[in-house]
Amino acid sequence: MIDRPPHITVQDFTMGYGDFVLMRDLNFTINHGDIFIIMGGSGCGKSTLMTILTGLKRPAGGKVFYDKTDFWGSGPEVRDRIIRRAGVMYQSGALWSSMTLAENVSLPLESYTALSAAEIKEVVDLKLELVGLAGFGEFYPSEISGGMQKRAGIARAMALDPEILFFDEPSAGLDPVSARRLDDMILELRDSMGTTMVIVTHELASIFAIGDNSVFLDVSQRTMTATGDPNKLLAESRDPTLHMFLTRGEKLT
Amino acid sequence: MTKPGEIILQESDDSTVTLVLTGSWKLGGIGSSAEDVYQRLQSLPTPSKIKFDSSQLSEWDSGLLIFARRLRTVCQTKNDVFDSSGLPQGAQQLLALAAAVPEKKDARKIESKTPFLVVVGNDTVELFHSIGKMLEFIGEATLALLRLFHGQARFRRSDMLMTMESCGGQALPIVSLISFLVGLILAFVGAIQLQLFGAEIYVADLVGIAMVRLMAAIMTGIVMAGRTGGAFAAQLGTMQVNQEIDALRTMGISPMEFLVLPRMLALALMMPLLCLYANIMGVLGGMVVGVSLLDIGLIQYYNQTVAAVRLWDLGIGIFSGIVFGVIVSLSGCMRGMECGRSASAVGEAATSAVVTAVVGIILSTAVITIICNMLGI
Numbered sequence: 001m002i003d004r005p006p007h008i009t010v011q012d013f014t015m016g017y018g019d020f021v022l023m024r025d026l027n028f029t030i031n032h033g034d035i036f037i038i039m040g041g042s043g044c045g046k047s048t049l050m051t052i053l054t055g056l057k058r059p060a061g062g063k064v065f066y067d068k069t070d071f072w073g074s075g076p077e078v079r080d081r082i083i084r085r086a087g088v089m090y091q092s093g094a095l096w097s098s099m100t101l102a103e104n105v106s107l108p109l110e111s112y113t114a115l116s117a118a119e120i121k122e123v124v125d126l127k128l129e130l131v132g133l134a135g136f137g138e139f140y141p142s143e144i145s146g147g148m149q150k151r152a153g154i155a156r157a158m159a160l161d162p163e164i165l166f167f168d169e170p171s172a173g174l175d176p177v178s179a180r181r182l183d184d185m186i187l188e189l190r191d192s193m194g195t196t197m198v199i200v201t202h203e204l205a206s207i208f209a210i211g212d213n214s215v216f217l218d219v220s221q222r223t224m225t226a227t228g229d230p231n232k233l234l235a236e237s238r239d240p241t242l243h244m245f246l247t248r249g250e251k252l253t
Numbered sequence: 254m255t256k257p258g259e260i261i262l263q264e265s266d267d268s269t270v271t272l273v274l275t276g277s278w279k280l281g282g283i284g285s286s287a288e289d290v291y292q293r294l295q296s297l298p299t300p301s302k303i304k305f306d307s308s309q310l311s312e313w314d315s316g317l318l319i320f321a322r323r324l325r326t327v328c329q330t331k332n333d334v335f336d337s338s339g340l341p342q343g344a345q346q347l348l349a350l351a352a353a354v355p356e357k358k359d360a361r362k363i364e365s366k367t368p369f370l371v372v373v374g375n376d377t378v379e380l381f382h383s384i385g386k387m388l389e390f391i392g393e394a395t396l397a398l399l400r401l402f403h404g405q406a407r408f409r410r411s412d413m414l415m416t417m418e419s420c421g422g423q424a425l426p427i428v429s430l431i432s433f434l435v436g437l438i439l440a441f442v443g444a445i446q447l448q449l450f451g452a453e454i455y456v457a458d459l460v461g462i463a464m465v466r467l468m469a470a471i472m473t474g475i476v477m478a479g480r481t482g483g484a485f486a487a488q489l490g491t492m493q494v495n496q497e498i499d500a501l502r503t504m505g506i507s508p509m510e511f512l513v514l515p516r517m518l519a520l521a522l523m524m525p526l527l528c529l530y531a532n533i534m535g536v537l538g539g540m541v542v543g544v545s546l547l548d549i550g551l552i553q554y555y556n557q558t559v560a561a562v563r564l565w566d567l568g569i570g571i572f573s574g575i576v577f578g579v580i581v582s583l584s585g586c587m588r589g590m591e592c593g594r595s596a597s598a599v600g601e602a603a604t605s606a607v608v609t610a611v612v613g614i615i616l617s618t619a620v621i622t623i624i625c626n627m628l629g630i
Contacts, residue, residue, distance in 0.1 A: 054503050056499055080505045084505045086503070088499075096500070107506070111504070
């Protein structure tokens with residue numbers, strides 16, 4: 001594999017609420033073009049980690065670097081500029097419910113580009129086509145199924161051709177076939193555009209199928225216990241908790 | 254009807270106790286209470302083994318499991334051997350399943366009793382925090398408004414128009430009803446007193462000044478607090494639950510500009526219009542009483558009203574309307590934005606929005622009245 005430069009670097013990272021420490025001493029690197037999986041059992045802080053990486057919540061300690069820029073050490077303008085190059089897909093899609101799908105996708109374009117209305121419409125149609133929702137532009141989020149909402153959420157996240165895409169549990173609540181299609185889509189997007197993908201999930205099938213780098217958050221030890229290619233971790237790791245996680249509870253032999 | 258569950262204690266020579274279970278062991282239908290058995294077991298010389306015989310058991314559910322589970326706990330404290338093999342197969346498996354994951358001792362909620370003074374202190378600190386947050390929100394809203402005047406604020410005009418329609422036009426029926434009735438009631442109450450002096454004609458003055466200067470704005474404000482303020486809080490609260498506000502933030506779009514500003518503008522523009530309309534409806538209500546009960550002529554009533562109400566009164570009423578519009582929209586949006594991430598939190602946000610708005614309306618009425626008094630208008 002070609003050596004890729006680091007995109008996001010997390011250093012001595014601590015997160016928690018008030019006095020309560022959720023995770024400490026997190027150190028890992030997400031490289032350009034990685035499909036990076038943040039995995040761990042329920043309640044281990046996967047989603048919290050993502051809210052910190054996407055700039056919604058300040059970490060209790062430690063640093064995050066985007067390329068070479070200290071994310072939380074910079075002012076709000078720099079953070080805004082960095083995060084504008086990232087797209088986020090939320091667990092439930094989080095589409096703006098008072099707008100149609102097309103308006104959802106076009107809002108970031110209207111806000112940050114100087115494209116004409118006709119050009120924006122073309123981009124919107126293209127993005128909706130990419131996620132298999134061609135022709136649904138005039139629908140409101142409440143009029144389509146949960147899986148479609150998630151895909152529309154991806155279309156919105158991709159609107160500005162981001163360098164990084166964050167996914168919060170993309171396949172949770174999807175039927176196996178839709179989940180597989182979503183995985184394929186993530187792979188294709190990475191391969192064709194070189195987008196860095198950061199995915200919070202505990203779907204084992206997805207983790208092994210698409211992940212090429214990962215971090216495992218161990219809720220009992222309140223820290224990360226492994227990082228690397230999940231397939232390699234499964235083959236090589238001697239950590240019983242990680243092994244149980246990756247094999248749906250089988251004991252390490 | 255099956256027999257209720259009974260239990261027979263059999264002791265054998267090698268100090269083994271066999272519990273023979275008969276009848277139906279279902280929740281609520283167990284005859285001999287399990288308590289008896291625990292006591293009888295404890296009164297016996299220490300048994301070496303406790304066995305079950307369930308051959309005469311007709312049916313069972315969680316009732317049997319609860320009994321067995323408690324029995325096991327009792328036995329374990331006495332270091333005795335608890336043999337569940339005599340229980341029905343299903344019950345054995347369920348018992349094993351329940352024992353598979355040991356209870357997490359630190360998972361229990363810690364319920365500590367806080368002393369009264371601590372509660373008062375915490376609430377006071379909390380109050381100051383909430384005042385601080387309120388001021389912060391008002392400040393942010395003002396900044397967003399300034400950005401609007403500089404042409405930098407980003408929101409959709411269509412959102413504002415939709416909000417204007419829902420808090421303007423669609424509020425007309427309820428505003429009509431309330432202000433018409435308030436005018437009517439004022440006229441009634443006033444008429445009884447004024448009739449004593451034969452001064453019925455001054456009902457027109459009373460209703461006109463009270464409505465135009467004060468009541469129309471207050472009543473409209475309170476109606477809008479319940480109708481629109483609650484709706485704003487619920488809308489934004491649901492958006493918070495749905496992570497829609499997070500999505501705006503990560504897009505670098507300020508929720509203050511995108512969500513709060515159009516709502517604030519819409520209500521601040523619609524409230525004075527609604528107030529004007531409420532003035533007319535209130536005077537109309539008074540007129541109905543005046544004309545039908547007090548034998549005042551239509552034209553006479555109209556002329557009396559026009560002569561009594563000064564332009565200042567109208568100005569103060571409209572100004573109050575704008576202020577109330579801002580208060581209602583800001584309290585609705587603020588409670589919505591600070592909403593937690595659950596359905597009950599949305600309900601609390603809506604309630605709290607209405608309360609905040611009504612308190613704000615009353616307080617600002619007092620302030621406006623005092624200022625007008627000082628200025629002599």
